[in-house]
Amino acid sequence: MSHTFEDIPYRTIDGETLLGRLYRPATPAAALVIEVHGGAWSQNDRLTNVLMHEHLAEHGIAVFAIDFRMAPKHRYPVAVRDINYAIRWVRSNLARLALTPRLVGALGTSSGGHLATLAAIRPDDPLFVEADPALGNTSAHLDFLIACWPILDPLARYHMARTRGLQNLVNNHHAFWPDEATMAEGNPHLNVDAGRATAMPPMLIIQGTEDENVEHERTHAFANLYRHHGGKVEYHAFLGQPHAFVARHAGTEPADEALLKMSDFVLHHLN
Numbered sequence: 353m354s355h356t357f358e359d360i361p362y363r364t365i366d367g368e369t370l371l372g373r374l375y376r377p378a379t380p381a382a383a384l385v386i387e388v389h390g391g392a393w394s395q396n397d398r399l400t401n402v403l404m405h406e407h408l409a410e411h412g413i414a415v416f417a418i419d420f421r422m423a424p425k426h427r428y429p430v431a432v433r434d435i436n437y438a439i440r441w442v443r444s445n446l447a448r449l450a451l452t453p454r455l456v457g458a459l460g461t462s463s464g465g466h467l468a469t470l471a472a473i474r475p476d477d478p479l480f481v482e483a484d485p486a487l488g489n490t491s492a493h494l495d496f497l498i499a500c501w502p503i504l505d506p507l508a509r510y511h512m513a514r515t516r517g518l519q520n521l522v523n524n525h526h527a528f529w530p531d532e533a534t535m536a537e538g539n540p541h542l543n544v545d546a547g548r549a550t551a552m553p554p555m556l557i558i559q560g561t562e563d564e565n566v567e568h569e570r571t572h573a574f575a576n577l578y579r580h581h582g583g584k585v586e587y588h589a590f591l592g593q594p595h596a597f598v599a600r601h602a603g604t605e606p607a608d609e610a611l612l613k614m615s616d617f618v619l620h621h622l623n
Contacts, residue, residue: 354378355409359398360449362418362441363434370434372418372442373398374449375405381414383618384453385498386439388471390462390596392524393431394423401461403599404611408459411615414451415459416442420467423528428538429479431528435471436480439492455621457496457553459614462565462596463528465502469540472497473549493551496621498614500558501566501595504574505541507532512567521565541574544581552583556617558610560593588613 356376363370372386385408389400398417405415420434435458442449443456460468474480475492503509506529513521529535536542543549555578559571568589575587590597590606598607 355406357405357409362416363437365421368421370419370421370438371398372416372438373405375409375415375417377409377412377414379412381412381451381453382622383412383455383457383495384414384416384442384451385618386435386442386456386458386468387415387417388420388435388458388460388464388468389417390460390464390501391422392521393428393463393467393528394524401599403602404459404461404614407611408615408618411619413615413618414453423524427527428529428534431467432471432480432538433482435467436475436492437482437484437487439471439475439494440484440487440490443492444487444490455495455618457494457498457618457621459498459500460502461500463503465499466504466506466540468497469499469502469504469555470538470543472553473540473543473551475551477550494553496554496556496618498556498558498617499571500598500610500614501560501563502557502571503566505539505570507535507539507542508570509566510535518565541570541577544574544577544583547581549581549583552578552581554621555583555585556613557585557587558590558598558613559588560590560595560597562592563595565595586613586617
């Protein structure tokens with residue numbers, strides 16, 4: 353199987369044009385994934401996770417990998433608003449894009465996993481939904497969610513980074529979050545725990561047990577919490593693997609297995 357790709361502007365706001373790279377499989381895609389890159393809320397772009405994009409496209413899944421506004425210029429909740437907008441834009445423009453997916457989901461890595469999860473569990477929140485006549489009442493609800501080494505409790509991660517003296521992580525938190533109260537408000541773990549998640553799509557979590565940036569125990573705890581509140585979640589721990597191991601250890605057995613977990617998860621939900 354082969355695929356093609358093209359860059360498409362999906363939003364222009366305050367003089368900034370945001371692009372998404374659309375990957376089209378060789379055969380009509382029954383599912384589409386909106387991909388949200390990581391980078392501590394302040395770095396990287398839509399090309400960061402090309403390995404994942406190409407793998408999904410080669411397995412018959414379309415991907416729209418997006419740029420979004422980032423810190424330090426743009427702080428919380430701007431990035432989540434862009435993601436919410438991107439989901440609604442894609443759903444509103446499926447005919448224009450010549451796509452007919454039965455399912456639309458999201459994939460996020462690291463801080464992108466945080467952003468995608470927050471957008472997924474609060475799709476109708478007025479804090480994130482920005483009116484646009486071109487989008488009408490299009491929903492930002494997702495049919496599934498993949499989170500890879502995600503920051504699902506940014507407040508706890510901030511405290512961990514301070515305790516361990518990981519100043520680069522602390523600085524990134526300060527760049528994106530106004531304060532600790534906001535880290536609690538925009539916190540997927542605390543939102544689910546408090547019953548503030550208005551949607552809980554089926555979820556896949558990929559996590560390395562030697563992740564230096566994310567405590568794997570916390571992602572596991574989130575998976576248990578998600579199930580406790582009625583959500584469906586697959587949690588896969590990869591022993592000895594570090595943060596972002598799919599790209600860092602590309603071509604190894606764990607990286608290839610993680611990629612297959614992603615495509616299998618999406619294809620399973622088509623059946």
